[in-house]
Amino acid sequence: MGKFIALALGLLASILGSAFTGLAMGAWVFQHTGSATQYAVTLVINLLPGIVFGPLAGVLVDRWNRRTILMVSELVSAATVLALVLLYDAGVLATWHIFLVVGVQSLVRAMQLPALSSVVVLLAPKDQVARANGFVMLAQALGNTVGFAAGGVLLVAIRLDGVLLVDFATFLVNVAIIALVRIPRPPRSETAAAAESGGLFAELRVGWQVLGTRRALRALLAFSAALNLSLGFADAMLTPLVLSFASAAALGLVVASMGVGAIGGSSALAAWGGPRRRVVGLAGFALPLGLFLCVGAFRPSVPLIIVAALGFTFCFTITDGTTRNILQLEVEPDVQGRVFATYNVVSGAALAVAYVLAGPVADKVFEPMLRPGGSLADSVGAVIGVGPGRGMAFLMLVIGAAMLVTAVVAFVRPSIRALPDRPVRARPEPENGEETGATSEARAGRAAE
Known part of the structure; x- marks a missing residue:
């Protein structure tokens, strides 16, 4: 270590x-x-x-x-x-x-x-x-x-x-x-050997094959893509939402609270390692993600958004760290470069799609609905308010609800619930690091305990 x-x-x-x-x-x-x-x-x-x-x-x-x-x-x-x-x-x-x-x-x-x-x-x-x-x-x-x-x-x-x-x-x-x-160099696995024998294009497909053909990892990738899509919308909407009713100084406080949340979440992971049950680290911390988004959008209040932003980034850090921990321990080390590259491509693409769509969706669809006289001014507007920025707030509420649904679906999916618990007891490790996190080895080690 x-x-x-x-x-x-x-x-x-x-x-x-x-x-x-x-x-x-x-x-x-x-x-x-x-x-x-x-x-x-x-x-x-x-x-x-x-x-x-x-x-x-x-x-x-x-x-x-x-x-x-x-x-x-x-x-x-x-x-x-x-x-x-x-x-x-x-x-x-x-x-x-x-x-x-x-x-x-x-x-x-x-x-x-x-x-x-x-x-x-x-x-x-x-x-x-x-x-x-x-x-x-x-x-x-x-x-x-x-x-x-x-x-x-x-x-x-x-x-x-x-x-x-x-x-x-x-x-x-x-x-x-x-x-x-x-x-140390990772040990050679059958997955890597089979891909290398098929040439460059076969190697390019390895990340997709590993994530796409293993049921638990396929569900994990879908879960992460859904969260990152929602995260992209929330990230793109945060600045204009705050500036619609508060000053640039207030926005600075909100951004600072997000940093505090990320530091708190990563510090907790470094000291604690996250929940032992993987489904808790994933779906369990995704539930408050949706709740914090809804809380932050409910009223045009800087203190409320600061609390929501801090809690959101804290929980997202735990969820993201749990995801990476699963990939590191359940995928053969000599193909992890391709697997993580594929995972990063999917996450980045989800964020990019959200960044592209967020502005037009907010400006053309949600903001007009919550202007004075808008189609939702007398219904949704009676709860969260009417005027500049409240359409973006309603979009945040929709995103928060989507995150809640994503978390619930993840909780009930057998493939995610079946992910093995995080190792918590130290075991002797070889000096050359060759015993790493392939699924079969990890499970064998747990069985031996």
Whole structure:
């Protein structure tokens, strides 16, 4: 576990630096173009290349040495950041340079994230995998909160080139830590051997085959896609909903509460490991997700939304960590790169669809219904209010209800209820890490107890 904690500390340094840069680059684009559309393009480029490249990235992760992938990913990111510093200092930095760097880093993350997810089960004992995921998610939560907050301060204090140099230094720190951590190669499984004999296209299909042909994992993927679709709508609606009745300062408090919730959820996972019963970690924590969305939308109240946002992100972190823990322990380690890449593609696609649909659905359908004189003004409007933003609030209520239904369906599905309990007793682990989380081995270990 010590090796993994060292790796997590290096990851934290890298994520913090990337958070500084992410905020700074987005701010630079908006300040120099004055265009919200250009800023939105930055967000799309940050997401889309990784989704497209994801399946191939998973194949490469399983083929190549994972430590090499993590080190090269950090070095490529460092090189792109250093290039921006040189362009900025030369006075020739342009918007398209930012777009190019954001796109390259999106491709790098498509390699890095499945590699990191598959490394967890190679370095942490089986009974500590859930806690190890908590450490990874805590690093990400700290980056998305402390990192973004500090990024704004640093941008003012040391300008864009200074922020980029800080990020460059964090990449080098992480590379040094990765170089000192030995990551064992996973044992070869029949699934991987069969795919490799069929060529590249057969390997590309492995992630889909594993998730699509194993009943429990198929149900898990559908559950996660449904949650991410709802999450995308909620994420897209949060800012305009708050600003429809409150100030930008109030929005800052809401966003900060989300960060606190994510840190709390990941800290709980790191210390506790999550519920022993997998169905509780999934459906049990999805139930309050829907309830918190409904609570936040019920009244135009900043304190109410702050409580809802904090509770929502806390519960979502537990659910997401449980999902990843299941994949790490129930999938053969030498195909986890492809499986996690496929899982990330499905999750990212669900979010992207929600981002695209949320605005038009809110503006064209829900907002008109809850304007004064609208079709639902005298019914739904009598409960949640009428006027600007209340249509978006009603959309949030619908999303919350959808999450509740998703959670109930997951609770009653035999395939999800049959998922084995999380390991809680320490068992001897071989030094080379070859005993990992394949389903048959995990079940054999539990039976032996």
